[in-house]
Structure formats: C-alpha cells, structure tokens
Amino acid sequence: MNARPQVLRVGILSFAHPHAISYAGVLAARPDVHVRATDPGVHASGEVRGAELAAQLGVEYADDVDQLLSWQPHAVIVTSENVRHREHVERVAAAGAHVLCEKPLATSEPDARAIVAACERADVVLMTAYPVRFAPEFVRLLEVVRAGELGRILSVNGTNNGKIPLGERSWFTDASLSGGGSLVDHVVHVADLLDELFEAQPADRVHAVVNRTLHAVRPGIDVETGGLVSVRYLNGATAVIDCSWSHPDSAPNWGGLTLEVVGSRGIARIDPFAKHVGGFGPSGAVRHDFGADMDASMLAEFLAAVREGRSARPDGRAGLRSLQVVLAAQASVQSGGPITLDQVEELGRIAL
Known part of the structure; x- marks a missing residue:
C-alpha cells in the first residue's frame, strides 16, 4: 500500500445517502x-x-462512475444505496482507489466478504463509515473501560433512534435497496461501538423482535419501523439495542444515540449528540448543535490512512462483524426466537 501525496483527489460516489452531503461539506x-x-x-x-x-455543495461533478474513475481519484467515498455497495466498491478498488464505505457495509454476508476481499486484492484501504467511534464521549468511555475503572463489563444498553427516512431518501424504506428498515439502519452503529468496546469479541447469541406500529398509517412502508435486539457476547456480557424510527417529523434534529455500560465496579453513560442549544422560534422548535464534528474526525482518519499507506479504523472487517449482528437479528425475527450465530447459516440468512 503506497503513501499518497498531500493533495488528494477524493470522489463521492452517489448522493443517495444523506451523509454524503455532510462529507462533501467537510x-x-x-x-x-x-x-x-x-x-x-x-x-x-x-x-x-x-x-x-x-453545485449547491460547491463540488465538481462527473456524469457517471466511469468519468469519475477516469479522473484517477486517490480515494472514493461510497454513499450509494446499501444494496449497491458491493458493485461500487469493487469498481473503485479495481481502479486502485482507497474506499470509505457507508454503513452497513452490505446487505448480505457474501457481499460484505466480497467487498473486503476486493480491497485486500487491490491493496487499498477499506474503512467503514462509523463516525460515532470518533465522538470524544466514546473515546473517553473507552479509556475508562480499558483502565478497568468499571471492572468487568456485565451489560450495555444502547439506543439509536431517529426520524423515518422519507421524502428525498425514501429508499431507506424499500427493502430491495436498503436490506431492511430500522433494524438495518440503526443497529449497526451501536454494534460497531460494542465491537470496539469489547475489542472485536464475537457475538454469540442474538434475539430480536420488530414491528411496524410506528408510522403504520403511512402508505408504502414495507419494512420494520421499530425493534429491540439483545446480544450475548462470548465474554459473557449482554447488550440491548433499541433501534427505532421513533422521532416525530417535527423534531428539530434527526435523532440520537446513547450508550450505558454497566460494570462490576461502576456505570458509565454517554450521549454524544447531547451538545446543543434548543428552543422555539417562529416556525417551531429549533436546535443548534455544537462540539466536535464526528464526520470531520472520521474523514481525517481516513485521509491520514490514505496518505500514510496504512489501514484505517474501523476497517472493512469491523463493518463485516457489525453486519453479522444485524443479519443474525433478522434471522432471529424470521425464526421467532433467539439464535446463535452458528445457526444462521442453517436458516439461509448468511453463509458463515
């Protein structure tokens, strides 16, 4: 993996995911x-x-993927619909460009493994876009846990709730493009934080329940809008993840994520999106966030890895592990009960 020059040509492949707008701005x-x-x-x-x-974002535009790759970018951020990640990452890697892929890495394990393999063959960086890893609150939590201040970790309660993605990004509610609803959209972020917290300790058993109670009156939604996932890890710790599209359309922000870690010697809680000034204006509730820009910190890590010719964290294999938790949760919903990861293949959801 060769180091790159200081001025980098970086492509953005698709505006399908709203995160692409933030990345373009940064x-x-x-x-x-x-x-x-x-x-x-x-x-x-x-x-x-x-x-x-x-044009609104102030970035240059290529008419198609071929034209973008003919520009010979050093790196490309893949922010297309989830089901198209494999196709796009494989094309980018084959062109010799490093890859930052939006979460989830793919909608199936074979596709995720193919993405990892393609980047390894091409000797390019593959990073999965999990910006919450770079929140100062989570970085500090890791320090506390690593120092043993909480003792042995017993359980974790995580939430990732937000608005239902409709309007210009309604593909999120189309399973053929997204791979699923709130389960896919929100579990991966918390699963990735747990992956880092437990130092890639594998999940052992997953039990998930979902429903479509939220937004039931809206037409055309064929995916789950609320869910609860419990995960048991091989280190004995358990985690519960609330992954619902429960914020109202009128909310001034998209949503938020919280984590509560319970140890044998103490408890720690973080709320990385809590820093804001809120109130009411002529048009209703208003919110102004402040503090560290997680997207900027994540992109800084990716660009540094590209320049220095090293791997970036979280890498593609971390993206694969968090996807496995989601796919096991889907298998649990299908089976109607808890499931171990070595049972998932038998149900035909993923090939381990």
Missing part, C-alpha cells in the same frame, strides 16, 4: 483535498440530486 472546506462527485441511478421525482446538488 471535504470541500479542506485545502488538501480536491472533491468530485457523481450520482448514478434513478432519482425520485422532486429530489435535488446529481449535478444540481453538487
């Missing part, structure tokens, strides 16, 4: 990065996408 503000985007696929009527959105 990158466009950096003098050491030259940004160019492309936005393949069919866009819903009324969506501001493609060249129009690129």
